[in-house]
Amino acid sequence: MSKFSERVLSVVSKIPRGRTLTYKEVARRAGSPRAFRAVGNILNSYDSKKMKVPCHRVIRSDGQSGGYRWGARKKLILLKKERAAA
DNA sequence: AATGAGGCCCTAA
DNA sequence: ATTAGGGCCTCAT
Numbered sequence: 001m002s003k004f005s006e007r008v009l010s011v012v013s014k015i016p017r018g019r020t021l022t023y024k025e026v027a028r029r030a031g032s033p034r035a036f037r038a039v040g041n042i043l044n045s046y047d048s049k050k051m052k053v054p055c056h057r058v059i060r061s062d063g064q065s066g067g068y069r070w071g072a073r074k075k076l077i078l079l080k081k082e083r084a085a086a
Numbered sequence: 087a088a089t090g091a092g093g094c095c096c097t098a099a
Numbered sequence: 100a101t102t103a104g105g106g107c108c109t110c111a112t
Contacts, residue, residue: 002096002097004095004096005096005097022107022108023106023107023108024107024108027095027107032094032095034093034095034108035094035095035096036094036095036107036108037093037094037095037096037105037106037107037108038094038095038096038097038105038107039096039106039107040096040105040106040107041095041096041097041098041104041105041106042096042097044097044105044106045097045098046097055106058106059106060106060107060108061107061108062108066106067105067106067107068106069106072106075106
């Protein structure tokens, strides 16, 4: 658990419902604007294993939902639902 | 505008 | 300690 990972998890946890941030944004807030790659990796491992973080609210800068540990489809559904509920 | 190839940052083995 | 992988991003064609 590096400082960066903590930061990333913290930032992602602070993402309000119905709001989505890009990996780039998260990485930037985490302190490493070029670590967007690591962000995905961290969310993939840590979130699914121990920490409960709305990693599905993190999407690509292209507007695509990107991938998802539990299935990219699920991510899209979650995002749509949250967006509607927001 | 869309597609292809390259590179940086992190974690896990 | 090094190698490989990844939910990516950006530049070039």
